[in-house]
Amino acid sequence: MxxxxxxxxxxxxxxxxxxxxxxxxxxxxxxxxxxxxxxxxxxxxxxxxxxxxxxxxxxxxxxxxxxxxxxxxxxxxxxxxxxxxxxxxxxxxxxxxxxxxxxxxxxxxxxxxxxxxxxYGSKQNRLTLADLEIDVAAKKVSRAGQSIKLKPREYQLLEYLAHRPGEVVSQAEIEAHLYSDDAEPMSNVVESILSSLRRKLGEANPVPLIHTRRGLGYVMEALES
Amino acid sequence: MSTIRQRLTRRLLLGWSLLLIAGGMVTYLTTRTALTRQFDDALGTTATALSAIIEQDSTGIQVDIGDPFLRRFDTNNGAAYFQLWNSDGSEVTRSESLGNDSLPSRHPGDWAEFWDMKLASGLNVRAMAFKFRPHPADAQDVAASADAIMVVATDRRQLDKSLAILALVLTGSGLLVLILTAVAVPWLLRRELAPLNSLAEQTQRITAESLSERFPLNGLPGELTPISTRLNDLLQRLQTSFVRERQFSDDLAHEFRTPIAELRSLAELSLKWPEARGADPDRNVLEIALQMETIIRRLLAIARSEQGQEAVETQRIDLAQLIATVCLPLQKNAAARQLKIQVDVPADLTIESDPVLLRSILTNLLENAVEYSATGGAIQIHGKLQNGDFTLQVINPVQQLSSEDVPHLFERFWRKDPARTGGEHSGLGLSLSRAFATSLGYNLTAALNSNRCLTITLSGRSAGGMTAPRT
CATH class of the missing domain: 3.40.50.2300 (Response regulator)
Incomplete structure (x- = not known):
């Protein structure tokens, strides 16, 4: 945010x-x-x-x-x-x-x-996607009942994507929301954070929630297996 | 609480009623007198005619019974009566219409006497008694001629009826006029006093939020125009005063709310994230405390000065020397802004004043000049003494000040920057300087010329300024 x-x-x-x-x-x-x-x-x-x-x-x-x-x-x-x-x-x-x-x-x-x-049109403190739960007020994340510890940037990215489920979000948009004007993030920093985030979410449940749309950006959704 | 309209209504109705009653009574009495006089004249004519047919002969007074004039005194007619007496009081004759009744004997003088009376039959009559000398029947009876007394009376029912009708008409019309007046007077008063009511209602509606409203002056009666004009003047002053007070409250709130918010957020941040404490939070806290302390100290000083409680202790002061002392610490800032300070004050210019208050005034004026002068400009300080009055002027070019700002310069908390950014200035300096100047009996004024040069002038008596005991 x-x-x-x-x-x-x-x-x-x-x-x-x-x-x-x-x-x-x-x-x-x-x-x-x-x-x-x-x-x-x-x-x-x-x-x-x-x-x-x-x-x-x-x-x-x-x-x-x-x-x-x-x-x-x-x-x-x-x-x-x-x-x-x-x-x-x-x-x-x-x-x-x-x-x-x-x-x-x-x-x-x-x-x-x-x-x-x-x-984002939400009045709830809690965001839910499949078995993923985000407590926005406490800034806590759990998946399949298992608590997940995230770094601030990882949490910010997850919450941002979770606020827009099913929506393709470009890397530029993510950078604009995650970084202030003063910060000059490296070109692959978003990918790096995403990679870490995926790994931590995967530890609780291997079913991926964040998907890459090549050339467009990223989308968070629970796909039907 | 009775209103002017109610009081006027009551008094007008009462006064009008009294006037009507008095007018009615006068009309009634005048008419009654006229009618009675007319009645009496007719009665007198009857009596004269009657006396003409009464003769005196040697045997005494004789009435010509056969005269047709006497028919009106017949029993049947009953409308006229007479009775005749000799001068010795012995009755001579009476009209048949009297029957067993009788008229009282009177002894009138040279003039006829009139009165109202009631006959034994209950009939109200108007009577007239007069003395006359019957004419002699022939020439030899002249010597025997003597006075006779006659009382003539006529039925006055017609007269009484006319007077009753008159009384009724007068009473009825009086009541009608009263009723119409009772309706018309309040209506008329309401209509004519409408501007007064409107003024009262509008006055009642005045609140702190409606001070911008004004009383209309068009169409007002002459008596109310000065009241409305004065009220409008008063509202204007009140509005200005309210705006100034509100501005003062807003500015005061801002001056305190912002540093308190800074203090609070500093403390809360340190408590919530101790590791996020800034490099020198304590120094920040101290600066905020000092900033608030300065504001309070200046406000108290202004209040003391305005209440005449500022201690003033005068001594002879070398003005040139004092200015040099005040300028010294400002030279560094002036040089940084490429400002030249030019002092033109005679070396022998001395005044009797309080050195503490005077120094405070000069420090503020010169600090402002250094702070707000256009970069690279010159600050001129002129001093002179003339006829026991001294004048000290601080002149400097200013970029941002406009002529509209000049009247506000001495207001508490006034700052050119509406955002009031920065805590080092609170907008109290000039206000405090003027309060001190007033305590010293001096004037402190400001003027901006077309070249955007601001001149602040301090003037007053060079000796014997206002003094007050130290408190």
């Missing part, structure tokens, strides 16, 4: 950015409205965490501009403005959620996660 954090406070950029990364998100950070808008327009984020009072362009203007251009990325407004009018105005401008500073990191993470799930 890829998140854009648009916040002008350097300290909040560091703390919130770290918390999001630690929770398994690929995070891009922007310090002003113009840069934030550019990033939001040119990348496919799952969630944008957006401050309202920003230099160069305020958050609400950024949001309206984004919506006018047809971008439906889920937006969580993060701001010091706390009156009912402010909240209503923020939500009417196209925001999906609103969090007032100061906030609990846990709450921020929970809201970001909910918005991510909503992005």
């Amino acid at each position: 890829r998140v854009l954090l648009v916040e002008d406070s350097i300290r909040l950029q560091q703390t919130v950015g770290t918390a999001l990364r630690r929770s398994g998100y690929a995070v891009d950070v922007s310090g002003d409205g113009e840069d934030g808008l550019w990033r939001a327009e040119n990348n496919d984020y799952d969630v944008i965490v957006l401050d309202i009072m920003l230099p160069k362009r305020d958050g609400l203007s950024l949001l309206q501009c984004l919506r006018e251009k047809g971008k439906t990325t889920h937006v969580l407004l993060l701001t010091a403005k706390d009156t009912v009018q402010d909240r209503v105005h923020g939500l009417k401008s196209g925001a999906d959620d609103y969090l007032v500073k100061p906030f609990a990191l846990e709450e921020l993470l929970a809201r970001v996660e909910t918005l991510c799930r909503r992005g």
